[in-house]
Amino acid sequence: MTAEMAPDRVVGRPVTPAEPGRWVRALRMLLRRPSSVVALSFILLLVVLAALAPWVAPHDPNEQDLSAAFAPYSAEHLLGGDELGRDVASRLLHAIRLALLAPLISVGVALVLGVPSGLWAGLRRGVADTVLSRIADTLLSLPGLAFALAIVAVVGPGLVNVMVALGIVFTPSLFRVVRSAAMSVAEEPYIDSSRAIGCSTNRILWVHILPNVAAPLLVQATILMGLALLSEAGLSFLGLGVQPPDSSWGSMLRTAYDNQFRAPLAVLPPGIAVVLTVLAFNTLGDTIRDVMSARWRR
Amino acid sequence: MNPEVEHAEPGDPLLAVDGLTIDLTGPGGQPGLVQDVTFAVHGGESVALIGESGCGKTMTAMAVLGLLPAGFRVTGGSIRFQGRDLLACSEREKRSVRGRSIGAIFQEPMSSLNPTMRVGDQIAEARRLHLREHRKVARRRARELLDRVGIPNAERRLDSYPHELSGGMQQRVMIASAIACDPELVLADEPTTALDVTIQAEILELLRDLRREQGIAVLLVTHDLGVVADFCDRVVAMYAGSVVERSGVERLFDRPAHPYTRALLDAIPQTERPRTVLPVIRGRVPPAGQFPPGCRFEPRCAHGGHDRCLGPQQEASLADGRYTRCARVADGDLVLAEGGAR
Amino acid sequence: MTDASAQTRTDGRQVAAVAAGSLQARGLSKSFPLSRGFLGRPSAHVRAVDDVDLDVTAGTTVGIVGESGSGKSTLGRLVSLLERPDSGSVVLDGQDVTRLRGKALSALRPRLQVVFQDPFGSLDPTKSVAHAVAEPLLVHGRIRRSGMLRAAEELVSRVGLDPGLARRYPEQLSGGQRQRVCIARALALEPWLLVADEPTSALDLSTRSEILNLLLGLQEDTGQSILLVSHDFATVQHLAHRVAVMYLGRIVEEGPTQEVVGNPLHPYTRALLSAVPVPDPAVQRTRRRIVLHGDVPNPANPRPAAGSAPGAVR
Numbered sequence: 001m002t003a004e005m006a007p008d009r010v011v012g013r014p015v016t017p018a019e020p021g022r023w024v025r026a027l028r029m030l031l032r033r034p035s036s037v038v039a040l041s042f043i044l045l046l047v048v049l050a051a052l053a054p055w056v057a058p059h060d061p062n063e064q065d066l067s068a069a070f071a072p073y074s075a076e077h078l079l080g081g082d083e084l085g086r087d088v089a090s091r092l093l094h095a096i097r098l099a100l101l102a103p104l105i106s107v108g109v110a111l112v113l114g115v116p117s118g119l120w121a122g123l124r125r126g127v128a129d130t131v132l133s134r135i136a137d138t139l140l141s142l143p144g145l146a147f148a149l150a151i152v153a154v155v156g157p158g159l160v161n162v163m164v165a166l167g168i169v170f171t172p173s174l175f176r177v178v179r180s181a182a183m184s185v186a187e188e189p190y191i192d193s194s195r196a197i198g199c200s201t202n203r204i205l206w207v208h209i210l211p212n213v214a215a216p217l218l219v220q221a222t223i224l225m226g227l228a229l230l231s232e233a234g235l236s237f238l239g240l241g242v243q244p245p246d247s248s249w250g251s252m253l254r255t256a257y258d259n260q261f262r263a264p265l266a267v268l269p270p271g272i273a274v275v276l277t278v279l280a281f282n283t284l285g286d287t288i289r290d291v292m293s294a295r296w297r298r
Numbered sequence: 299m300n301p302e303v304e305h306a307e308p309g310d311p312l313l314a315v316d317g318l319t320i321d322l323t324g325p326g327g328q329p330g331l332v333q334d335v336t337f338a339v340h341g342g343e344s345v346a347l348i349g350e351s352g353c354g355k356t357m358t359a360m361a362v363l364g365l366l367p368a369g370f371r372v373t374g375g376s377i378r379f380q381g382r383d384l385l386a387c388s389e390r391e392k393r394s395v396r397g398r399s400i401g402a403i404f405q406e407p408m409s410s411l412n413p414t415m416r417v418g419d420q421i422a423e424a425r426r427l428h429l430r431e432h433r434k435v436a437r438r439r440a441r442e443l444l445d446r447v448g449i450p451n452a453e454r455r456l457d458s459y460p461h462e463l464s465g466g467m468q469q470r471v472m473i474a475s476a477i478a479c480d481p482e483l484v485l486a487d488e489p490t491t492a493l494d495v496t497i498q499a500e501i502l503e504l505l506r507d508l509r510r511e512q513g514i515a516v517l518l519v520t521h522d523l524g525v526v527a528d529f530c531d532r533v534v535a536m537y538a539g540s541v542v543e544r545s546g547v548e549r550l551f552d553r554p555a556h557p558y559t560r561a562l563l564d565a566i567p568q569t570e571r572p573r574t575v576l577p578v579i580r581g582r583v584p585p586a587g588q589f590p591p592g593c594r595f596e597p598r599c600a601h602g603g604h605d606r607c608l609g610p611q612q613e614a615s616l617a618d619g620r621y622t623r624c625a626r627v628a629d630g631d632l633v634l635a636e637g638g639a640r
Numbered sequence: 641m642t643d644a645s646a647q648t649r650t651d652g653r654q655v656a657a658v659a660a661g662s663l664q665a666r667g668l669s670k671s672f673p674l675s676r677g678f679l680g681r682p683s684a685h686v687r688a689v690d691d692v693d694l695d696v697t698a699g700t701t702v703g704i705v706g707e708s709g710s711g712k713s714t715l716g717r718l719v720s721l722l723e724r725p726d727s728g729s730v731v732l733d734g735q736d737v738t739r740l741r742g743k744a745l746s747a748l749r750p751r752l753q754v755v756f757q758d759p760f761g762s763l764d765p766t767k768s769v770a771h772a773v774a775e776p777l778l779v780h781g782r783i784r785r786s787g788m789l790r791a792a793e794e795l796v797s798r799v800g801l802d803p804g805l806a807r808r809y810p811e812q813l814s815g816g817q818r819q820r821v822c823i824a825r826a827l828a829l830e831p832w833l834l835v836a837d838e839p840t841s842a843l844d845l846s847t848r849s850e851i852l853n854l855l856l857g858l859q860e861d862t863g864q865s866i867l868l869v870s871h872d873f874a875t876v877q878h879l880a881h882r883v884a885v886m887y888l889g890r891i892v893e894e895g896p897t898q899e900v901v902g903n904p905l906h907p908y909t910r911a912l913l914s915a916v917p918v919p920d921p922a923v924q925r926t927r928r929r930i931v932l933h934g935d936v937p938n939p940a941n942p943r944p945a946a947g948s949a950p951g952a953v954r
Contacts, residue, residue: 189756193754196722197775197776197826198747198749198780200779208766211767494871495871499917503929522917523919527923551919562845569877569901572877573879576852578849578850578853579846582847
């Protein structure tokens with residue numbers, strides 16, 4: 001038996017050293033696409049600006065200077081002043097924190113609720129799946145924003161409340177993505193194989209199924225980030241989200257909208273910020289999907 | 299010119315593939331995925347194209363049908379069918395050959411049949427398309443064809459959908475549509491691999507009858523040496539994109555002319571010696587595009603390492619109509635063991 | 641054997657008694673729902689395995705052959721406790737293990753391991769070879785996470801692979817290498833029985849012989865018991881001491897391999913054997929195929945004499 005047991009001689013190809021894991025490879029592929037590089041750098045820039053806002057902002061965002069009310073774009077006030085003479089550029093920079101934090105809260109809530117239930121339903125099927133799926137269907141059939149408004153009406157306005165409400169609204173769509181992906185992964189022979197070696201259900205769920213549904217999960221979560229930002233802006237625009245004197249891009253849009261005849265250009269800075277950020281998240285989501293469908297699924 | 303035409307069989311061959319070379323073009327392209335493939339199929343005979351996965355046998359068959367996947371291009375050689383150069387033909391002319399003069403059968407009958415189309419219509423389609431037959435005439439002919447391929451209750455089965463049939467029955471329907479226009483050649487790519495052995499035996503029986511009664515030639519792409527022994531007259535053995543040996547079927551099993559074919563035969567478990575260690579071929583097939591410059595089998599060959607193995611290998615004719623690409627065998631320097639197994 | 645239609649004979653061959661122990665399956669039956677009614681209640685069944693008895697003694701290979709729909713894979717899954725039978729029992733060393741659950745089942749798993757048909761699907765694509773091979777040891781607390789790579793390298797070299805492959809991912813391996821990894825994973829816990837479900841049918845001819853050699857060598861070195869499920873007579877004939885032929889969920893013939901192959905008694909066995917082409921044209925051309933007449937019965941609705949094959953005609 002010795003001759004046959006000799007290790008395979010690798011032919012026509014140098015013996016490569018250990019190759020990087022799939023995440024590293026996926027990231028490399030992502031960095032080879034211009035669209036995802038642009039989107040990623042934009043989001044990274046936002047993160048940096050959010051962290052450095054107190055230092056890079058030219059003014060205190062809440063400092064009122066009535067002489068600068070509705071000031072036009074100038075060297076002193078780069079993006080002008082609002083109705084109370086606060087510096088728009090500084091408010092915009094400080095609002096980045098909320099623009100990133102708010103979607104993180106709602107997507108985080110959706111992940112915490114949607115992933116375990118989706119994995120469980122996908123693996124176990126049967127009664128658990130039927131019940132969870134009916135709940136998800138019911139939630140999906142309600143108009144999302146109206147449902148979030150109803151929750152806020154009960155627990156009261158405020159950014160955190162709004163974002164948690166949105167997270168609940170997002171849960172069914174995340175649940176569905178995870179469940180259907182987990183269902184097809186559960187059919188794979190390697191899940192049988194892990195049962196055969198004696199893995200517990202928990203281990204199968206988290207060690208074997210989750211990494212294999214990570215691709216669609218990541219795509220969905222990224223796209224939900226953009227959607228959450230947009231919803232937060234909408235709710236703050238309606239005055240249900242962030243409360244004065246804090247500002248978000250949505251509440252800034254609101255004040256600009258209220259004063260649109262005196263300062264028509266004031267809607268542009270927060271408006272463009274929202275559009276670009278949502279676009280960045282969606283582009284990132286799309287390219288992740290492309291990369292993963294190209295590389296990961298044989 | 300194809301030397302096989304002059305030596306092995308008199309008369310013009312039905313299909314003559316000569317020096318066929320296929321490259322993968324575009325970025326990351328690989329030249330010589332199929333390199334210098336030569337063989338011929340004469341009227342009424344059955345030729346096997348054998349080899350392991352990735353050896354280029356299916357690629358060669360697809361080139362004959364003019365159905366290479368996107369990115370693959372024939373960059374050398376010729377494919378002549380009934381004297382006509384298929385590579386020089388227009389797409390329209392190719393279509394008139396494909397399906398009419400050359401019928402095709404593929405491995406997975408279920409995915410090769412249109413699931414939304416009734417069986418009768420799929421068979422009749424070829425006749426209506428190529429022979430411009432009237433719907434009713436074509437349908438009657440489809441019924442005869444279903445009878446011909448041994449499907450019971452042909453009249454009723456005309457209106458079945460493919461999923462209502464078993465795997466063996468689906469493959470019979472595929473055969474019926476392949477022979478619908480009375481082709482001279484049927485190209486069968488692993489037609490029985492997805493089927494049980496008893497069904498496989500029936501399908502091979504059917505193909506044998508078609509050959510005998512209608513004189514249809516069969517080019518059978520397979521990796522199963524049992525099927526080759528059962529069904530074929532001549533064998534074209536491929537390895538890593540090139541033909542290593544061409545031979546009559548008895549001679550191939552009795553006196554293989556290439557170390558690769560010899561090693562394949564040795565790897566077959568022998569009934570008389572169960573539970574003995576089988577000889578193996580060391581290493582594995584090089585990935586496409588990384589073939590060694592000389593003999594492509596040399597790195598794995600038990601007789602490799604010789605000077606003659608390092609240069610480009612030419613196909614050489616041996617006595618009794620065999621062809622080998624092994625320079626050492628051609629020189630008479632290497633004599634391979636005889637017999638089905640050692 | 642309780643199955644009256646099965647032909648049983650005694651084992652004429654000596655088996656090296658390296659290991660001890662035995663597995664007996666008695667009266668195993670398993671049905672699967674074909675369709676469900678309004679409330680999800682099954683309204684039709686297919687009997688995949690129907691009252692099957694099977695014995696595996698230590699250090700031997702028992703082959704299960706049959707065509708698609710014969711229930712051979714389900715039998716393999718029942719014996720390896722991946723599937724629970726509707727009735728019947730699996731007894732391992734005198735202990736009825738059929739209905740174990742939870743901890744007791746987990747504790748027993750190491751004794752019954754499985755190698756699956758598809759080496760491409762049976763390895764988690766997100767896990768390295770080292771993880772795949774050493775995971776069984778980790779799950780059963782025999783090693784710590786930090787010891788995985790070392791344990792894996794040892795296991796991987798046991799199945800004839802370069803230890804360096806332990807750091808690779810399944811997609812970087814060939815079919816034969818993957819199947820070796822699957823075998824290493826199944827052997828990690830040193831099972832009493834290895835159930836190999838079509839271990840070579842996704843592989844090329846030259847790779848097949850490597851895997852056959854590997855299984856053979858393992859058995860000769862360690863006295864491993866193997867249940868080999870396959871549609872490929874050549875594979876079973878080469879490895880198995882005894883063979884059981886399945887047809888429509890039942891074992892129609894069982895006995896020492898050489899005798900079943902050399903002198904098949906059941907008409908179905910004869911038909912099956914005669915349909916396998918011999919890779920030697922001189923021999924193959926002299927053989928005559930035995931054809932079974934009559935339609936294949938539908939396993940969902942077997943006739944009264946279910947399990948017995950249609951009549952054979954030479």
